[in-house]
Structure formats: C-alpha cells, structure tokens
Amino acid sequence: MSTTIRLEPLKAACSTCNLRELCLPVGMSSEQLERLDVLVSTRRSVARGDPLFRSGDAFTSLYAVRTGFFKTSVAAEDGREQVTGFQMAGELLGLDGISSERHSCDAIALEDSTVCIIRFRELEAVSRELSDLQRVFHKIMSREIVRDHGVMLLLGSMRAEERLAAFLVNLMQRLHLRGFSQTAVMLRMTREEIGSYLGLKLETVSRTFSKFQDDGLLEVKQRDIRVLNLDGLKRLATSPNC
C-alpha cells in the first residue's frame, strides 16, 4: 500500500508539449499557453501496476496522461469491479473527484507511465480569467459524459461481438489520432480487464477474439492484434445482429 510517489522536478510545459492539441491546451494561442505552463508544473511517474489514485483519496488535482496507459475502475461493496475506461496520452484523469473532493474510482497504470499534475484550484482560477480554457475544460467534462452514455448503450443493448468490435474500433481510432498504426496494436490490458469494461467474462472475450480471427477480421496472437478488415469490424460495431 505504501507506493513511493516519484515526482519529477522537470519543467512540464504545455507550450512545448507535442500532445497539446489532444489535451487541455487544444486550440490555445502561445500567450495562453504560457498561462497554462504555470498550472501544469509538475510531473509524476507511475510504474506499471501502481495506482495514480484510489477511490477515497482526497482530490486535489487532475492528471493528464503524458506517456503510458491507464485503466479506471469502480468497485461495488461486495468487491465486484467494473472497469470504467482506458486512458492514453493526452487524456484527463480524475474528473470523478471534483464532485465530492474525493476520488470515486481507482486509476491504475497498465504500463510505466508519466502524468502531468494539474492542481484543480489553480485550473479553476485560471479558467476564470481565460475563457478559452474554461470552454475547453467544460467541453472535456461534457465529452466524458457523452462517452459514458455510449458505454451505457453498449452495455445495455449490444451483444458480445458488437461490444468487442466497438471497443477495438474505438481503441484503434484513438491510437491513430496519436500517430500509431490504425491496424496493429499491442494491447496493454488483460482479457479480464477488457471483459470487465465490456460487461463480459474473460472467456467470452477470448472466444470472441478467436471468432473474429476465424472470420478473417483480425489476427490475434495473445495481446498482439492486427486488424485485417477494419470495415467489417466497424459494421459489427454499430449494426444490429442481422
């Protein structure tokens, strides 16, 4: 439980960050970026398997993923876990904590990662003066709500194949935006974590991967996925079972 927190005194600067168009500073001018540099002054490294924060921790900061990959999950009282999302470079973690000033989910690094620490009180203060920042931040929160509604649709009314296809298409899209291949990916999460996110058991996830392979949609070697027919996947991800 006593994870050492490694803070990096390195200057984190939005103005020189190559993720800035995918992150909080999207669309900002260079003067505006300088205001942000004050906000985002520290980084933190999180080793694979370690928590960035846990449910119940006091909330003071948001975190922008700089490198690496995270999962967030909520737990029921009886211990059942639900993975609520996977986050990659440029995405924000910790929005759940604003409401009660305590985090309400766990954020765990799925590979060695670094994040930028954004002190929330300062973000609020700066966004009172910089309406463009205010606008962007509101849009980010709203986007998270819209994303969550999409997941509800998936969990509430899609079948296993549709769920996994939707998951893969979404993942490839986000990776592509970040300059990675649209057709090959090394998954950072286990079958069980995918299953938890999609409301399926790990065996079902595994079987569905195998079926996609049989159908010529994918090539699957453990966590190494190569997409052979993206359109076919997309068709599955949105269309009914007919």
Place this chain on the structure above:
Amino acid sequence: MSTTIRLEPLKAACSTCNLRELCLPVGMSSEQLERLDVLVSTRRSVARGDPLFRSGDAFTSLYAVRTGFFKTSVAAEDGREQVTGFQMAGELLGLDGISSERHSCDAIALEDSTVCIIRFRELEAVSRELSDLQRVFHKIMSREIVRDHGVMLLLGSMRAEERLAAFLVNLMQRLHLRGFSQTAVMLRMTREEIGSYLGLKLETVSRTFSKFQDDGLLEVKQRDIRVLNLDGLKRLATSPNC
C-alpha cells in the same frame, strides 16, 4: 415534429425558488442569488411525451427541471435505444450538448413539466465572476460522471434483481430528498423504459416486480409501488448473489 414551444414570460427567479438547495444555486448567498436570477430568466413548459430537445439539436442552453419528470436516451444507428437517465425537480438537463455544441441525446417529458432555461454562454460568463457558481457547476458535471460510472457498474456486473432493486432505492432516495414519501411512488415511466435503462427486457422487469412482491419487498399495482421492506431492497441492491 413541429411541437409548439411554449415559453413562459413569468419571471423565473432562483432567489425565490424552493428548489434552490437542490439545484444550481445550492449554497449561494442572497447577493449571489440575484446574479443568478439574471441567468435564469425564462421558463418553458413541455407536455407529456414531447421532447425538450433531441439528439442533433443545436445546444445553447441547459435546463433545470422545475416540475415534472424526464427521461434521456441515446440511440444507436440501427435504432436501438438506451435510456441514460431519469430526471426530476432540481436536476440539470443538457450537459451532453456542451462538448459538440449539439445535443447528443433526446430528453422527453414523462409528464407535463416545466423547466428553467439557463443560457450556457451566460452561465459561463457569470461563473467566471462568481467562483462559487463555478465550483457548483463543476461539481454538478462531475456528479453526473460519477453517476454514469455507477450505472456502468450496474449494467456490467449486476443481475436483474440487483439492477431493479438499485434503481428503486435510488429513485426513492431522490424522491425523499424532495419531500415525497420514501415508501410509495407512482412510477412515471413504463416497464419498457425501466428495462431500457437497466439493460433488461420489459418482461424481465415485470417478472422481477412480481418476484419482489412475492418476497414481500413491494406491493405492486401497475405503476403504483409501495415499498414494504426498504432494507431488504437495499441489501439486494448492493450485495452479491449469495
């Protein structure tokens, strides 16, 4: 499609609204409330069955439910619908629209309702000057995210009985906060709408209601629900299937 929109020139005033402690103005001083009165200047009536807004509509305003009851739902391309929430007095509608400046879900009145219209640009402007308002608004958005995560947990890992129990407990709690009985409710939504929200078919919802009645937890007469054993329901809502 051509629903007549009825705007009410009546002055809507947060400062005299008895919902203010459940709504955007929570915790505000009387001077602050006067600033809010400017923001929230118009009301709108929505007849039962009519949309407050629809997916794709331009986003300009948030809506605070004043009287009545709403559902929100998202649709897949093939027409499948997922109810994403039910909203009652004091709750905010429209947060989904901020991200793309278009609404991404439908909001339909389940009974004759009235809402306060909150022009979003003005809300942003005022909250730049009133940090208490800014704080409250951020908490409301965050609370919606936390709620959505709870629904994901429900959809991803609970069984039919647990889902319905959790739904009922949550509903009774929110009604209780608003001064209604904690043990009796006249449901405003159909079995199909409950089912859509919970990821179940209407027959399953109906059967589960019947089972709860057999088990002495509820008395069910169509939409008329009387809770006989709230603790029993709560136990079901959170505990595992053991």
Place this chain on the structure above:
DNA sequence: CGCGAGCTTGATGCCGATCAATGCATGTGG
C-alpha cells in the same frame, strides 16, 4: 362499450457464464 397501450404470465430457446483442463510465455532459483 370497445379499443389500444401497457402489464402480467407462461413456455421455450439461446447467449454468455461457469467449471475445468490445457497451452503458452516469462521469470526464478537450483
């Protein structure tokens, strides 16, 4: 009074869960 929307209940079937065994990759200590 009769129609229709919504609710209940029964019979049956299927998708995904569960249980169980095996395979595969990585790492560790002898």
Place this chain on the structure above:
DNA sequence: CCACATGCATTGATCGGCATCAAGCTCGCG
C-alpha cells in the same frame, strides 16, 4: 541451462438467466 512456478490465454462441456414468443389481462379513454 533446465525444472518449475506463475500469470494469462485458449478451448471444450455444461448450465442457467434472461430473451423471445405468445397469450391473456387491466385500465383509461374516446
């Protein structure tokens, strides 16, 4: 370097919860 442990993935056999299909029922309303 091999033997073995460990964690994760795959695959098969079986089971069960919920969906589906199909009647009836209830109640409000024209």
